[in-house]
Amino acid sequence: MASAYDAFVIGEDDRLHDVLFGEYQGLQLRYTPRISRVSSAQEALDRLAETSFDLIIAMSRVGAMPLDKFAEEVKRRSPDTSVALLAYSAADLNRLQPKELHGVNRAYLWNGNVRILLAMIKQVEDARNIEHDVLEGGVQVVLLVEDSVRFYSYYLPQLYTEILLQTGSLIEEGINLRHRMLRMRARPKVVLASDYETALTMFERYQNRLLGVITDIQFPKDGELTPDAGLRLIRQIRAAAPDMPILLQSSNRNAAAAAKALDCSFLAKGDPGLADGFRGFLREHMGFGAFVFRTEDGTEVARASDLAELVDSLPAVDDKSIDYHAGRNHFSKWLLARTEFELAHMIRPRKVSEFSHPGDLKRFLIRALSETLEERYSGSVTEFTRLASKRRSAFMKIGEGSLGGKARGLGFLNSLLSRRRMRSPRDALRVEIPRSTVVATEIFEEFLTLNDLRPSYRGLMSDAELREAFDAARLPELAVEDLRILAERADYPFAVRSSASSEDAQFQPTAGLYETYFLPNNDPDVEVRLDRLCRAVRMVFASTFTERARNRRASLQRGISEEKMAVLIQRLVGRVHGERFYPSVSGVMQSRNYYPVPPLKSEDGVVYAALGLGSTVVDGGCCHAFSPARPSAPLQSFSTKDWFRNAQREFLALDLSLRDFLPAGESRANLLSLPVSQAEEDGVLAPIASTYIQADDRLYEGIGRKGARLITFAPLLADTDHAFAETLGWLMELSEQAVGCPVELEFTFDPEARRLSVLQLRPMPSRSPGGEVSLDDIPGADLLLKTPRALGHGEITGVRNILFIPPEAFERSKTRAIAAELAKFNARLKSRSETTLLIGPGRWGSADPLLGIPVRWEDIDSAKAIVETTHEGFVVEPSLGTHFLHNVVSLGVGYLTIRHRGDESFLDWDWLRALKTVDQSEHVRWARFEEPLKIYIDGSIGAGVVLKT
Numbered sequence: 040m041a042s043a044y045d046a047f048v049i050g051e052d053d054r055l056h057d058v059l060f061g062e063y064q065g066l067q068l069r070y071t072p073r074i075s076r077v078s079s080a081q082e083a084l085d086r087l088a089e090t091s092f093d094l095i096i097a098m099s100r101v102g103a104m105p106l107d108k109f110a111e112e113v114k115r116r117s118p119d120t121s122v123a124l125l126a127y128s129a130a131d132l133n134r135l136q137p138k139e140l141h142g143v144n145r146a147y148l149w150n151g152n153v154r155i156l157l158a159m160i161k162q163v164e165d166a167r168n169i170e171h172d173v174l175e176g177g178v179q180v181v182l183l184v185e186d187s188v189r190f191y192s193y194y195l196p197q198l199y200t201e202i203l204l205q206t207g208s209l210i211e212e213g214i215n216l217r218h219r220m221l222r223m224r225a226r227p228k229v230v231l232a233s234d235y236e237t238a239l240t241m242f243e244r245y246q247n248r249l250l251g252v253i254t255d256i257q258f259p260k261d262g263e264l265t266p267d268a269g270l271r272l273i274r275q276i277r278a279a280a281p282d283m284p285i286l287l288q289s290s291n292r293n294a295a296a297a298a299k300a301l302d303c304s305f306l307a308k309g310d311p312g313l314a315d316g317f318r319g320f321l322r323e324h325m326g327f328g329a330f331v332f333r334t335e336d337g338t339e340v341a342r343a344s345d346l347a348e349l350v351d352s353l354p355a356v357d358d359k360s361i362d363y364h365a366g367r368n369h370f371s372k373w374l375l376a377r378t379e380f381e382l383a384h385m386i387r388p389r390k391v392s393e394f395s396h397p398g399d400l401k402r403f404l405i406r407a408l409s410e411t412l413e414e415r416y417s418g419s420v421t422e423f424t425r426l427a428s429k430r431r432s433a434f435m436k437i438g439e440g441s442l443g444g445k446a447r448g449l450g451f452l453n454s455l456l457s458r459r460r461m462r463s464p465r466d467a468l469r470v471e472i473p474r475s476t477v478v479a480t481e482i483f484e485e486f487l488t489l490n491d492l493r494p495s496y497r498g499l500m501s502d503a504e505l506r507e508a509f510d511a512a513r514l515p516e517l518a519v520e521d522l523r524i525l526a527e528r529a530d531y532p533f534a535v536r537s538s539a540s541s542e543d544a545q546f547q548p549t550a551g552l553y554e555t556y557f558l559p560n561n562d563p564d565v566e567v568r569l570d571r572l573c574r575a576v577r578m579v580f581a582s583t584f585t586e587r588a589r590n591r592r593a594s595l596q597r598g599i600s601e602e603k604m605a606v607l608i609q610r611l612v613g614r615v616h617g618e619r620f621y622p623s624v625s626g627v628m629q630s631r632n633y634y635p636v637p638p639l640k641s642e643d644g645v646v647y648a649a650l651g652l653g654s655t656v657v658d659g660g661c662c663h664a665f666s667p668a669r670p671s672a673p674l675q676s677f678s679t680k681d682w683f684r685n686a687q688r689e690f691l692a693l694d695l696s697l698r699d700f701l702p703a704g705e706s707r708a709n710l711l712s713l714p715v716s717q718a719e720e721d722g723v724l725a726p727i728a729s730t731y732i733q734a735d736d737r738l739y740e741g742i743g744r745k746g747a748r749l750i751t752f753a754p755l756l757a758d759t760d761h762a763f764a765e766t767l768g769w770l771m772e773l774s775e776q777a778v779g780c781p782v783e784l785e786f787t788f789d790p791e792a793r794r795l796s797v798l799q800l801r802p803m804p805s806r807s808p809g810g811e812v813s814l815d816d817i818p819g820a821d822l823l824l825k826t827p828r829a830l831g832h833g834e835i836t837g838v839r840n841i842l843f844i845p846p847e848a849f850e851r852s853k854t855r856a857i858a859a860e861l862a863k864f865n866a867r868l869k870s871r872s873e874t875t876l877l878i879g880p881g882r883w884g885s886a887d888p889l890l891g892i893p894v895r896w897e898d899i900d901s902a903k904a905i906v907e908t909t910h911e912g913f914v915v916e917p918s919l920g921t922h923f924l925h926n927v928v929s930l931g932v933g934y935l936t937i938r939h940r941g942d943e944s945f946l947d948w949d950w951l952r953a954l955k956t957v958d959q960s961e962h963v964r965w966a967r968f969e970e971p972l973k974i975y976i977d978g979s980i981g982a983g984v985v986l987k988t
Contacts, residue, residue, distance in 0.1 A: 040083045041076060041098040045127060072160055080104035087116055094121045094163045096156070097143075106135070110142030121163045125149055125156075132188060145231075148192040158195035165228040172228060173248050177380040179227040180245045181325065184254035184272065186233040190288075190308060194253065195229070197314060201321045202227055227376065235260035235268045242276055250376055251284035251325040252276060256294050270294075273301050282368045284324035286317075326369075326376030332356050335363050346379065350408045353401055361401050366391050370404065382411050420450050423476060423521045433474050437521045440481030443538030443605030448800040449475060452784075455777050468766045470795045473610040476525055477538065480603040482518045483580055489515060502585050509581035514573055522576070525608065526560070526568040532611040532620055532693055533558040535575035537582060540603045542801075552591055553604070554582040557611060557652075557709060559620070559695045571700040572608070579606045590897045611693065612787040612796045613652075616721040619711060621692035623723045624752070624788040625653035629803055630771040631781040632666060641981070643668035644771045646764075650718055650727060650750050651690030652710065653785055653798070658886030659923060661687040663752055667768030670756040682738065683731050685915060686749040689714055715748050724748060726755045726790045755790060763788065766795060774800055812977045814984055823972075823985040824878075824906065824937060824946040831904075831933040832978030838903050840868060841966045843878035843951055844892075846910040848962045854881075854888040860960040862898040869901050876972060876985065877902040878951070881915045884923025890915050896923065904933035904974050904985070908946060911939065933976050935983045950987060 075092075077083045081104065083095060095113060097106060110122045124146040126132035132148060140146060145162065147155060172178040181198065185191040203226070227250055232238035235258065242249065256269035265271075269287055276283055287298040288306040298305035304324065306316045322328035330349055332341040334357070341356050343349035353361070364370055374383035386407060394400040420442070423435045434453045436442065442450055453472045487493055490512035500508060514522070537553030556575040562568050582588060583604045592602065613622035626648035635641050649655040649662040656662045666672065689712050697709045718724050719742065729738045730746040739746075740753040755763050767786075774782045778800070785799040812833055814825075842864055844857060857879075868875055877883075881891025883905055891907075899905070905927065909915060927934055938944040954966040968988045976983040 040078075040080065040095060042078055045098045080109040083109070084112060084116070087113065087120070091117065092120050094123060094160060096123050096125050096159060098125055098127060105139060106143065107139050107141040114142055121145075121166075123147060123159050123163075125159070126188070129189060146188050148188050150189075150192055152196050154196035154200060155192055158192075158199045161199050162195070162229070162231065165230070169228045169230065173245055177248065177384075178378075179250045179375050180241075180248050181227055181229050181250050182232065182238065182241055182245070182252045182254075183229060184232045184238040184252065184258065184269065186255065186258040190255070191231060191233075194317065195231070197317055198229055198253075198321070201318060201327050202229070204327075226378070234258055235265065235272060238272055239275060242272075242279075246280060249280070249283060250372065251286070253286045253288065253320075256287060256289035256291065256297075270297055270301070273303060277301060284320075284372070286320045286324075288313075288317075324372075326373035330369075330373045332360050332364065334360055346374075346377070346408060347412060350405060350412065353405050353408075356401075358398055358401060361404070362391050365389075365400060365404075379411070382407065420477075423524075433472055435476045436479055437476060437518055438479040438482040438485075438515075440479040440484070441540060441603060441605060442477050442479060443540055443603070443607070444542035444801075445536060445538035445799060446475070446477040446605055446607045447538075449607070449798070450477075451777075452774065452797055452800045455773070468762060468793050468795050470766065470770060470797065473612050473796050473798065474529075475610070476608045478518060478522075478576055478606040478608065480540065480605045482515060483583075483604045483606075485515045486512065486518075486577075486580060489513070500584070505584055506578065506581050509577045510574060512577060514576065519569075519573060522572055523565070523569050526572050527565050529560060529610070531560065532613075532695075533560050533572065533575075534607075534609045534611045535572070535579060536607040536609060537579050538605040538607045539583065540605075552582075552588055554579050555707075556700075557693050557707070558700075559693060559698060559709070561695055562698050567698075574700050576606050576608075580604055587895065587897055590900075609798065612789070612798070613693075614723075614789070614791075615695065616692075616723075618694065618696040619692040619713070619717075619721070620695055621651045621690065622653075622787040623650065623727060623790055624648055624755070625651065625656065625786070626662065626788075627653070627656050627783060627785050628667070628767050628771055629781070629783045630775040631803055635666075639666050639669060639672060644768065646767055648752055649687055649690065650715065650723075651692055651713075653787065654691050654707065654710070654886070655687070657785065659882045659884055659890060660887045661685060661689075661890065663687070663750055665752070665756065665764070667764045667771065670764035671753075682749065682751075683747065686731075686751075687715065690718060715750065719748060726758070726761075727752050729753045761790065761793065763790075763795075770795070770797070778802060812975050814975060814977050814982055817984060817986070819945075821986050822945065822947065823950060823987045824935070824944075825982075825984045826935050826937050826944045827980075827982045828936040828938075828944070829933065829976045829981055829983030830935075830978075831931065831976040831983070833976065835903050835933050835974035835976070836971060838874050838876050838972045838974060839968050839970070840873055840875035840901075840957075841878065841951070841954070841964075841968075841972070842875050842902075843964050843966075844880060844962055845948065845952060845964065846880065846908075846913075848964075849880050849910075849913070850962070851889055851913065853962065854892045857892050857962045858894045858898060860963045861892070861894055863960075864958070864963060864965055865899050865901050873901065874903045875901050876904050876906070876974065878906040878908065878946075880908050880910060880913055883907055884927075896927070902932060904935065906935045906937055906946070906985075908937045909939050914939075933974060933983060935976070935985075947987075 075086065077086055080097075086092075087095075097109065106124065113120055113122050121144045122142060124140065124143050126135075126146065126148050129148060132146065145159075147159060149155065169180070173180055181202075183191060183194060183198065185194065230241045230245070232241050238254070242252070254269045254272060257264065257266050258268050259265065260268040260271070269289070273285055273287065276285065285301070285303040286306060287294060287301075287303045288308055290308045292307045295305040295307075304320050306313055306320070310316065323331065329342045329344045331339055332352065333339055340360055341352045343352045368387055371383040371387035374386065386404070389403065391400060394403065421435045423437045434450055441447070449472055456470060456472070492508060492512060535556040535558060537555065539553055542553070556578065558571055558575055560568055560572070562571075583602060611620065613620050626646055628644060628646040630642070630644045632639065632641050632643060632645035635643065643666045645664055645666055647656050647662045647664050649660065654660075692711045692713055694709045694711045715724070715728075719728075724742050727750055728742050728748045729740050729751040730742055730744045731738050731749050732744065732746045738749060738751065740757065742748060755761060770784065771782065774784060781803040783801050783803045784797055787796045787798065788794070789796075842861065849857075877899055879892055883891055883894060883899070884896070885891040885893055887893070936944070937946045951964075951966075954964075957965045957967045959965060970988045972988050973986040974983070
């Protein structure tokens with residue numbers, strides 16, 4: 040309520056709006072206070088009848104209505120509305136009689152600082168919220184005792200400026216939006232008292248929440264102006280709280296001696312350095328700003344601007360300095376000012392005398408602070424900041440939007456492990472996720488728009504053109520800056536992985552469809568490391584639109600606009616061995632074993648593990664299978680010679696010497712395929728290998744004998760101290776309970792560090808149990824095949840074709856040629872909109888051509904049922920740990936395994952050979968029938984049959 044002239048002077052042509060907007064936006068508040076101006080008291084009352092107001096600010100020279108009458112009328116109409124007087128000058132204020140201020144909540148003096156209006160607004164906010172926030176929420180309080188309108192109008196803007204600066208810095212340290220909002224709401228409140236009785240009452244009420252007291256020396260006591268009221272108040276406070284920070288300020292410089300005698304700071308009101316002194320007291324004694332380590336004589340020895348820096352500084356600070364600060368509650372005071380209430384209340388009761396040995400107090404502080412940081416960052420999706428990247432955040436997010444499927448599962452597991460503070464059952468192993476940063480989907484969308492790459496949606500580019508266009512494009516600047524910080528800070532290799540919105544869905548997932556890049560991240564030039572990281576991100580983006588990805592989405596009847604790509608940048612877990620980097624153990628664990636061998640049960644789960652990088656397992660390479668419930672029980676009826684024939688002979692490692700980035704199409708070109716003997720030279724085989732002695736035709740645990748090394752993990756599984764298998768079983772059970780269905784987890788394990796790192800969590804493919812299926816009473820003569828090992832459920836209909844590779848036509852050295860032949864037949868079937876039963880030896884979709892036929896899903900996607908066979912001289916373990924099979928099963932394709940011996944499997948090869956073929960190639964036969972085949976799978980027992988037609 041001001042004249043046009045006064046409003047202009049105070050607002051300084053929109054400066055008031057800028058200040059308010061800037062302060063509130065800096066605190067990340069969505070709404071700033073709305074300010075309306077009227078030029079008279081009557082106009083203000085008219086507006087009050089139409090709209091509710093929290094605060095009315097009245098200038099001293101507005102209209103004919105006396106101020107007290109106006110204030111009384113406001114209170115009558117709107118009792119909750121505060122009325123404040125803002126006097127334009129000291130003379131205006133002096134002209135007002137005390138009765139004219141009746142009904143006015145507080146009078147203020149304009150001193151040329153527009154922030155006085157911010158202070159007035161905050162005073163109203165604090166008065167309304169203090170009881171709840173302080174007594175219920177533990178928010179801290181600053182007590183200002185001053186009866187001079189001039190001086191509290193001077194102090195309040197400075198006090199709130201420091202508080203808001205402090206709050207703003209704390210918000211920047213917040214790990215996510217929720218954490219920042221909590222910190223903003225927990226800012227200290229300011230209580231202004233103008234007489235002795237009110238000040239003492241406020242002290243007694245909020246004593247346990249007071250950061251400090253700022254008091255004048257002369258103000259009313261018992262209704263009379265008392266020259267030493269401030270000193271009396273200080274004595275009362277000191278009796279109850281000896282270590283309370285107190286600032287005495289007075290126009291009388293001689294009061295400095297009295298302040299010193301009471302162990303208080305002192306400021307002279309007329310001193311030119313009053314503002315600096317006031318600010319210095321807030322920062323030095325009330326915990327605002329950095330924590331400054333000092334010796335008892337005041338010498339600065341170190342400083343910490345945040346909690347993490349405090350932890351880092353403590354080890355180097357002398358014990359005497361720490362004792363000095365702890366004895367005066369400086370640590371707890373600083374923590375309280377930073378809204379670290381729980382931590383401060385844990386530290387404050389501890390006395391220096393409780394720690395009998397030098398360094399014990401320091402160790403206690405480091406442990407308490409470190410545990411708080413670890414708890415804060417663990418389990419949360421932390422928004423990427425320079426501080427978060429520097430500190431202990433295990434899971435960070437760059438940009439807005441979704442995490443994508445792969446990162447979402449990992450983030451959930453991170454939260455689950457943190458919430459329960461989980462380790463292994465006997466605390467023998469540490470279970471964690473590797474440090475991960477997600478480039479969220481909105482960065483992907485912005486990238487496409489920024490570089491005009493939307494045509495890639497329509498498939499107008501070949502894969503080569505696509506990769507060239509994406510490689511030449513640029514990421515959004517803000518994302519690049521965050522990636523720069525990541526490249527600077529990370530001293531470890533990266534796995535840059537896709538995390539598309541559909542990845543790892545239980546129904547119709549796209550596991551293994553998009554690219555993953557492995558980066559050594561070891562170039563001495565950070566700009567080179569940044570360039571390779573950005574290129575890897577762009578190439579993962581590009582893999583969204585490859586021909587293979589488009590074909591897969593078409594088979595799933597998903598539109599391209601439905602797929603959004605996030606990128607998961609994960610610390611590659613392992614150890615450096617010369618110019619090689621790899622883990623000792625990697626693998627996939629599944630909480631359901633669809634092919635259990637008695638006495639094992641399906642719910643006991645299964646683990647597929649290998650030496651080296653996990654691509655060996657997920658791409659269907661040689662690996663070892665065991666159940667966590669009975670790790671020594673065999674999962675297959677292999678002879679010792681079969682064990683030797685199917686053992687892992689090579690492993691994958693990252694080549695640290697190859698520093699050039701190779702674009703998509705060669706995403707694994709910097710991986711080395713090395714013989715197991717190299718791992719023995721590197722000293723990693725002892726806990727994971729057995730020795731095969733040909734003369735005895737026997738396997739011996741460990742590598743203490745001369746002979747062929749086989750990766751069996753027998754020493755590790757037998758070592759009860761590691762509790763490796765027990766921990767895997769516990770983790771599978773925990774994850775399945777939390778997800779609500781069977782799960783699959785990718786992991787690595789470091790035996791030396793006893794650390795199990797979980798790289799991925801996803802629901803397992805559903806076997807979709809539907810209606811009743813009975814396999815009983817089917818005459819043997821009608822069976823083409825029968826197996827106790829089948830995935831899926833129900834009747835598979837409409838299949839009139841069989842593509843099969845007879846054992847005599849199979850050549851292990853020509854599996855790539857067989858894959859190409861199958862792709863051609865598949866294309867012909869798709870052109871006729873027909874489906875097929877596919878029968879062939881070894882692992883379908885294996886990346887190792889010696890283990891099976893290395894087809895991609897698009898090479899065989901006309902198949903509605905797939906049969907995996909063995910024969911003499913070619914016995915391969917079923918490959919349930921692969922991306923390929925994960926997708927096949929989730930699409931409802933039946934998957935059946937025929938063993939040529941040992942498990943009651945049966946396949947009538949003679950009947951197949953006698954069929955009249957539509958066409959054939961060197962290795963593949965194609966037969967067609969007038970009537971569809973009858974294919975049945977009973978998912979309840981994991982068995983299946985195919986009847987002859």
